Amino acid sequence: MIGNDIVDLVLAKKESNWRRKGFLNKIFTPKEQLLISNGVNPEVMVWNLWSRKEAAYKIYNRETKIRAYIPLQLECYYGNENFGTVSCNGNMYFTQTVITDEFIHSIAVLKKEYLNAIKTLDYNDKISKTNGIPFIIDERTKNIKPVSISHHGRFWEGVTLFNQSINK
Amino acid sequence: MNKEQTIEQLKTIVKPYIQNQEAFDVLTEDTDFINDLKINSANLVDVILDIEEKFDIIIDNVSMERMVNVKSAMDIIETKLSEK
Numbered sequence: 001m002i003g004n005d006i007v008d009l010v011l012a013k014k015e016s017n018w019r020r021k022g023f024l025n026k027i028f029t030p031k032e033q034l035l036i037s038n039g040v041n042p043e044v045m046v047w048n049l050w051s052r053k054e055a056a057y058k059i060y061n062r063e064t065k066i067r068a069y070i071p072l073q074l075e076c077y078y079g080n081e082n083f084g085t086v087s088c089n090g091n092m093y094f095t096q097t098v099i100t101d102e103f104i105h106s107i108a109v110l111k112k113e114y115l116n117a118i119k120t121l122d123y124n125d126k127i128s129k130t131n132g133i134p135f136i137i138d139e140r141t142k143n144i145k146p147v148s149i150s151h152h153g154r155f156w157e158g159v160t161l162f163n164q165s166i167n168k
Numbered sequence: 169m170n171k172e173q174t175i176e177q178l179k180t181i182v183k184p185y186i187q188n189q190e191a192f193d194v195l196t197e198d199t200d201f202i203n204d205l206k207i208n209s210a211n212l213v214d215v216i217l218d219i220e221e222k223f224d225i226i227i228d229n230v231s232m233e234r235m236v237n238v239k240s241a242m243d244i245i246e247t248k249l250s251e252k
Contacts, residue, residue, distance in 0.1 A: 018209050022220070026213045026232065050210060068233040069212060132203070152208075 001146055002118070002161055003058030003093070003108040005051040008153025009044075018046045027053075027071035035078055038068065039069045046096055049076045055108035056093040058148055062133055063091075083115075103155050107148075114161055121147060121158030124142035136160060169249065174242055181218045185211040197239040215241075223249060 018024065023048075024033050025104040032049055039045035053074040053125060060074070070088070076095075077085045086093045086108060096115045109115055123126070127134050127147060134147050147160040169177075171196070179195060187194045187206035191199060201207045207215065215234055216227055225248035234240040 012210070016214070020214070020217065022217050023213055026216060054209060067236060069209075069235050070233050072229055080195075166230060
């Protein structure tokens with residue numbers, strides 16, 4: 001299982017005023033808000049943490065079938081700007097984040113070593129959906145591989161895991 | 169405030185954030201904010217804050233968890249208004 005989330009930083013600036021009163025309180029825990037206020041670039045920290053939560057939520061939602069708006073229950077343990085974990089109701093997800101001037105992209109997986117098995121999809125991959133959850137069929141084994149797709153503004157990212165056994 | 173008035177006010181609130189006009193035009197209680205109206209999940213916070221301001225209520229964290237569709241939003245607004 002895998003989850004990802006991409007934030008187009010230019011679009012995010014236009015769409016969201018994260019400095020709005022009450023905004024951070026609704027979606028970030030006190031510890032996370034401290035990371036934001038102490039951060040060298042608070043805006044990048046906002047979207048870094050947010051994309052981690054969104055990526056982790058995609059796994060949580062698919063595994064538990066629970067659909068809810070629970071940003072405060074998805075708590076980030078920062079680690080460093082590229083690696084950390086997100087916990088949610090006793091579940092733990094490992095996250096990897098890429099930060100550029102244009103976008104922030106986070107991927108969440110269930111075990112740390114799976115971060116070494118990430119395969120990026122492209123437009124040629126034939127992606128299907130059941131109940132809104134995307135997957136691809138592995139050409140060699142004909143097995144179903146869960147994928148995660150994120151689209152925001154100028155950016156599209158699809159990811160899956162190499163190894164079939166860890167897609168479960 | 170009756171149901172029609174609440175839903176009209178809610179429509180005014182969500183309108184700036186929607187990315188699917190067709191779904192908005194046929195909005196019902198079953199309309200989902202994210203799946204149908206394609207509201208960005210980060211903008212759902214703005215919807216919640218706008219509801220708080222417009223109705224002068226506070227949406228606590230437990231209520232916020234349910235804020236994924238029109239029906240839940242209406243329930244929460246009605247409940248919070250009745251507690252005032």
